[in-house]
Amino acid sequence: MATKIMFINAIDVAxxxxxxxxxxxxxxxxxxxxxxxxxxxxxxxxxxRAVEQEIKEFNPDIIGxxxxxxxxxxxxxxxxxxxxxxxPVIVGGVHISALPxxxxxxxxxxxxGEGEEAIVDLFNLFTKExxxxxxxxxxxxxxVFRDREDKIVVTEKGKPTAPLDSIIxxxxxxxxxxxxxxxxxxxxCPYRCTFCSSCRFWGKVRFxxxxxxxxxxxxxxxxxxxxxxxxxxxLFAANKARVKRILELLKEEDIIGKVKFxxxxxxxxxxxxxxxxxxxxxxxxxxxxxxxxxxxxxxxxKGPNISIKDHENAITxxxxxGIEPYSSFIIGSPQESREDIxxxxxxxxxxQLFSFDLYVLTPFPGTPVWDYAKARDLVNEHMDWDILNxxxxxxxxxxxxxxxxxxxxxxxxxxxxxxKIKRKMKKKAKTKRIGERPVQADLTNMLHxxxxxxxxxxxxxxxxxxxxxxxxxxxxxxxxxFSAMVKKRLGAETWAVEIDxxxxxxxxxxxxKVINADAVESLKDIPDNYFDCIFFLDILEHLVDPYSxxxxxxxxxxxxxxxxxxxxxxxxxxxFVDFVLHGNWDYLDQGILDKTHLRFFTYKSILRMxxxxxxxxxxxxGIHPTSSRTFRVLxxxxxxxxxxxxxxxxxxxxxxxx
Ligand code: B12
Ligand code: SF4
Numbered sequence: 001m002a003t004k005i006m007f008i009n010a011i012d013v014a015x016x017x018x019x020x021x022x023x024x025x026x027x028x029x030x031x032x033x034x035x036x037x038x039x040x041x042x043x044x045x046x047x048x049r050a051v052e053q054e055i056k057e058f059n060p061d062i063i064g065x066x067x068x069x070x071x072x073x074x075x076x077x078x079x080x081x082x083x084x085x086x087x088p089v090i091v092g093g094v095h096i097s098a099l100p101x102x103x104x105x106x107x108x109x110x111x112x113g114e115g116e117e118a119i120v121d122l123f124n125l126f127t128k129e130x131x132x133x134x135x136x137x138x139x140x141x142x143x144v145f146r147d148r149e150d151k152i153v154v155t156e157k158g159k160p161t162a163p164l165d166s167i168i169x170x171x172x173x174x175x176x177x178x179x180x181x182x183x184x185x186x187x188x189c190p191y192r193c194t195f196c197s198s199c200r201f202w203g204k205v206r207f208x209x210x211x212x213x214x215x216x217x218x219x220x221x222x223x224x225x226x227x228x229x230x231x232x233x234x235l236f237a238a239n240k241a242r243v244k245r246i247l248e249l250l251k252e253e254d255i256i257g258k259v260k261f262x263x264x265x266x267x268x269x270x271x272x273x274x275x276x277x278x279x280x281x282x283x284x285x286x287x288x289x290x291x292x293x294x295x296x297x298x299x300x301x302k303g304p305n306i307s308i309k310d311h312e313n314a315i316t317x318x319x320x321x322g323i324e325p326y327s328s329f330i331i332g333s334p335q336e337s338r339e340d341i342x343x344x345x346x347x348x349x350x351x352q353l354f355s356f357d358l359y360v361l362t363p364f365p366g367t368p369v370w371d372y373a374k375a376r377d378l379v380n381e382h383m384d385w386d387i388l389n390x391x392x393x394x395x396x397x398x399x400x401x402x403x404x405x406x407x408x409x410x411x412x413x414x415x416x417x418x419x420k421i422k423r424k425m426k427k428k429a430k431t432k433r434i435g436e437r438p439v440q441a442d443l444t445n446m447l448h449x450x451x452x453x454x455x456x457x458x459x460x461x462x463x464x465x466x467x468x469x470x471x472x473x474x475x476x477x478x479x480x481x482f483s484a485m486v487k488k489r490l491g492a493e494t495w496a497v498e499i500d501x502x503x504x505x506x507x508x509x510x511x512x513k514v515i516n517a518d519a520v521e522s523l524k525d526i527p528d529n530y531f532d533c534i535f536f537l538d539i540l541e542h543l544v545d546p547y548s549x550x551x552x553x554x555x556x557x558x559x560x561x562x563x564x565x566x567x568x569x570x571x572x573x574x575x576f577v578d579f580v581l582h583g584n585w586d587y588l589d590q591g592i593l594d595k596t597h598l599r600f601f602t603y604k605s606i607l608r609m610x611x612x613x614x615x616x617x618x619x620x621x622g623i624h625p626t627s628s629r630t631f632r633v634l635x636x637x638x639x640x641x642x643x644x645x646x647x648x649x650x651x652x653x654x655x656x657x658x
Pocket of ligand 1: 012024111113118197233390
């Protein structure tokens, strides 16, 4: 019978980004175990919530917990729950690696550093004895446990795995992989910024070979239909020759253009040559930890070999080549003055970053900043780990203030000045983008698109397409699922327009003709008087000017040709209640308040739009009604005057008036 391992990712499940990205570290552990013991010897389950319930249902033999410092309270709690069921507990990740002494009595063993080899050793040990024999544990490298006298024992740190290609790609079949995801092409960083725990965790810098990297990209694109890949390495471009080779292989494998990339770069390494390579790879955005616009603070945080000039040059070069530069900044270093912080603010205002994140200096275990805080009794090994939460907005009362020059209140006030600038930048970037590329969603939004966003087939819209259509045209076809269905079920010749190159290539496998361009550009390549039906399925709301496009496509229709559209309803019950009763207008990754919507429609405004453009409305009906009983009761009491509020979308069929 297979042994059952349950891995627990100790994260804040309310954090959208943390849950949108799969825990690759645990995926690497699973693939390492599979390589050693075969595919069927172990049954895995990876969870991040409802832990007790999951334990009862899965009935595991071993528990493994992964945690960063700010989530360590959860790791402690999960270990306690596991011990209620007498389960052996292994803990790993950056926190226990930096502070092995925080191993609790509910945790049998902690793994220090990389886990691929350690988990195999521990599994072997456990299956041999049925428990973790302390004498045997003492023989392993890089583990922490309590001996019989309850004393913490830390064994010698193991050597970092080398070459990295010997590591098997993470077991993504156990994880949820979205169309935007991340992967690693290296481990470690050659620099030693004072606040950074990552470079200290990984030790020596090591690279996966270009061949390994491109194979993983290929797997993500072909098997998991991934569209955006973030290289989450600390410094993806640390080895230029390898970047060149990756580019060559991506070209050979015909992957360029099918997937967008983002990566991290240190500003002093951003040369024209490197940026051109990244651009050719289809890198659309880059992250830089610029950290400060004040020379003294910059030197304290990142050392002497980087300057504000490097930052400015890097931003200019990336902008010049059309790659969006993002950055993070840190305020609140011990000797940083109010003027220094304002200098960073001016730096942000004067340079053309696309966006930035701001943090208040946090002492991560294992870093010089931790040692500084410890020497001042601001942290210790028994502290409440929630305090290390780096989200200053929600943690400003508890966050550790390391500044010797500014009070908590002053830092709070300065922080809010950055927040205002960030909001303005966001607004500006959006307006500019609207002018530049009308229908393209921005990369940061794409990074959070849920699975299936580009591959939805919308079968429920098929009934609105006239049965006798011979030629159809779809705007914004994504992967082409709907047009492919029309072709299969109604036998029509299908054309489609899709702005995204990768999606267009995928659609071209199923649709007769796909034009890879934005809607307006595509018109010149589309024949007049040719289509019996043109459809816009949840597309018009993404356009700056849906009116002109609707007018322009009239000439593309045959005499009896119709337009079929599905359009989200901004007055939909849940959106309406949230807005009117709770005052919320929160943009989301999908749905009616999708961040990439530029226009909002109601039943009446849809009618007005088509009528004012000279269309005859053949039918309009609500689809996707709410199932809320409260709504039904209210609407009945209000004599059905809120009928339109019931629907998420309206499906319309219209035809130009003769
Ligand atoms: C990708 C990433 C993210 C992703 C996480 C995606 C995900 N679902 O896992 C996102 C963007 C969500 C994220 C958010 C945050 N991150 Co982050 N993140 C990283 C990054 C760049 C890589 C992490 C990673 O996947 N590594 C690759 C895998 C292979 O490594 P690993 O997970 O550590 O696992 C290995 C070992 O640790 C060990 N191991 C891990 N778990 C276990 C369990 C067992 C049982 C065993 C045996 C072994 C084991 O074996 C694994 C294989 O070798 C690191 C920096 C870095 N380069 O490592 C920072 C890093 C981990 N993040 C950090 C921080 C601070 C955060 C945030 C708190 C910051 C924020 N801005 O909000 C949040 C918290 C999120 C959370 N986990 O709750 C810090 C942590 C510092 C600390 N001491 O706590 C790091 C180290 C960066 C830094 N500033 O130095 N992060
Ligand atoms: S460059 Fe980035 S990864 Fe490297 S030490 Fe500095 S902060 Fe850490």
